[in-house]
Amino acid sequence: MNKIAMRTPLVEMDGDEMTRIIWQAIKDILLYPYIDLQTEYYDLGLKKRDETEDRITAEAAAATRKYRVAVKCATITPNAQRVEEYNLKKMWKSPNGTIRAALDGTVFRSPIVAAGIQPLIPSWKKPITIARHAYGDIYRNVEYRVEEPGKAELVFTNREGEETRQSVFDFPGKGVVMGMHNLDRSIAGFARSCFNYALDLKQDLWFSAKDTISKQYDHTFKDIFQEIYDKEYREKFREAQIEYFYTLIDDAVARVIRSEGGYIWACKNYDGDVMSDMVATAFGSLAMMTSVLVSPEGCYEFEAAHGTVTRHYYRHLRGEETSTNSMATLFAWTGALKKRSELDGLRDLAEFARKLETAALKTIEAGIMTKDLAQISQLPQKKIVNTEGFLWAVKRELERELQQ
Numbered sequence: 001m002n003k004i005a006m007r008t009p010l011v012e013m014d015g016d017e018m019t020r021i022i023w024q025a026i027k028d029i030l031l032y033p034y035i036d037l038q039t040e041y042y043d044l045g046l047k048k049r050d051e052t053e054d055r056i057t058a059e060a061a062a063a064t065r066k067y068r069v070a071v072k073c074a075t076i077t078p079n080a081q082r083v084e085e086y087n088l089k090k091m092w093k094s095p096n097g098t099i100r101a102a103l104d105g106t107v108f109r110s111p112i113v114a115a116g117i118q119p120l121i122p123s124w125k126k127p128i129t130i131a132r133h134a135y136g137d138i139y140r141n142v143e144y145r146v147e148e149p150g151k152a153e154l155v156f157t158n159r160e161g162e163e164t165r166q167s168v169f170d171f172p173g174k175g176v177v178m179g180m181h182n183l184d185r186s187i188a189g190f191a192r193s194c195f196n197y198a199l200d201l202k203q204d205l206w207f208s209a210k211d212t213i214s215k216q217y218d219h220t221f222k223d224i225f226q227e228i229y230d231k232e233y234r235e236k237f238r239e240a241q242i243e244y245f246y247t248l249i250d251d252a253v254a255r256v257i258r259s260e261g262g263y264i265w266a267c268k269n270y271d272g273d274v275m276s277d278m279v280a281t282a283f284g285s286l287a288m289m290t291s292v293l294v295s296p297e298g299c300y301e302f303e304a305a306h307g308t309v310t311r312h313y314y315r316h317l318r319g320e321e322t323s324t325n326s327m328a329t330l331f332a333w334t335g336a337l338k339k340r341s342e343l344d345g346l347r348d349l350a351e352f353a354r355k356l357e358t359a360a361l362k363t364i365e366a367g368i369m370t371k372d373l374a375q376i377s378q379l380p381q382k383k384i385v386n387t388e389g390f391l392w393a394v395k396r397e398l399e400r401e402l403q404q
């Protein structure tokens with residue numbers, strides 16, 4: 001059989017622990033036999049990051065800007081315990097944070113929906129994708145613990161030294177006060193990433209905030225989204241027959257619960273943090289969540305939303321059998337291959353990626369699944385398989401798909 005050709009490489013970022021094992025198995029079982037896979041390989045495994053003083057992460061991010069499509073394996077974000085475990089020179093920063101900062105991107109998280117894995121909200125039939133703004137607000141705040149009566153003020157000093165002052169509160173006693181900020185530039189980048197991604201998926205875009213209460217802060221978000229939409233995207237949305245609309249966050253929550261899914265919900269930083277965990281849980285499993293970082297210039301980095309599944313890895317190291325779900329990592333690969341095909345006009349490759357996704361879904365829908373899914377699936381007949389066994393079962397379905 002002739003292997004499918006590629007034109008431009010994908011940026012491949014390898015990672016850690018159980019997901020590193022899955023990474024290799026996906027390539028060996030489901031990709032190399034069918035595709036003449038071209039990647040520019042960056043090993044973001046913790047050992048290599050330590051060896052290179054984390055330069056490898058910056059290089060991988062730069063390569064993503066160059067080639068525009070990357071696929072990333074989950075990686076360890078070191079803490080004190082990892083510094084000891086890996087005898088690290090330093091507590092290196094989160095690779096995802098570094099890459100996100102370099103690309104100034106927005107993260108979109110979507111569930112993989114399979115029949116037999118019923119969401120906890122019965123009306124949800126299609127994925128709900130959450131876009132989370134990744135700058136400012138409470139994550140970059142300044143807080144103060146008020147210990148005695150006194151007044152708190154908000155003071156802005158411009159470059160000429162002129163001050164604008166507002167009273168926050170006249171404290172009669174103990175309390176707390178906080179200052180937050182955001183930037184028009186960052187909000188505009190977020191808005192463009194969301195509009196572009198909605199056009200990519202051909203799905204409606206919702207944006208929610210609390211502008212009725214926050215008449216400057218949240219209202220600025222609403223205004224920037226509206227202005228960019230009117231100037232740059234209204235026409236494109238009309239052509240794609242999709243909609244953009246703004247609504248209050250509490251109204252959005254009510255609509256989401258009653259909806260059947262199939263849209264993108266853009267959230268401010270904190271709302272996105274909370275709502276993405278709610279949506280992931282309600283869709284069934286973190287192991288079925290995919291994630292893609294989209295930059296305002298149109299660079300894409302695909303990955304699973306979960307981590308390196310450390311507990312399973314330790315079991316694997318002890319020689320015990322594991323049943324780790326590879327769906328989200330597999331869909332990171334197919335997402336990247338589809339995007340690469342689209343940019344390079346490679347129909348065979350796009351077709352293959354779609355068939356691979358179909359094969360993976362059909363496998364689960366036939367009742368062959370890893371332990372995490374078996375626990376939540378309503379299918380009457382289930383066969384629990386181990387980590388590699390699942391990939392071999394997908395391969396059998398894939399062979400059938402490729403015959404058609």
Ligand code: NAP
Pocket residue numbers: 073074075076077078096286287303304305306307308309310311312323324325326372
């Ligand atoms: P995790 O790797 O997502 O795993 C947490 C638990 O969720 C697992 O122990 C497992 O539960 C279940 N789980 C997650 N993915 C699964 C899968 N594919 N198949 C089956 N079960 C799955 O989170 P963590 O244990 O908090 O973090 C581990 C490491 O990952 C940390 O070093 C962290 O820094 C890193 N991390 C990386 C990323 C990233 O690169 N994007 C994201 C998050 C965390 P059971 O053990 O009950 O089966």
Ligand code: MG
Pocket residue numbers: 273274277
């Ligand atoms: Mg969270």
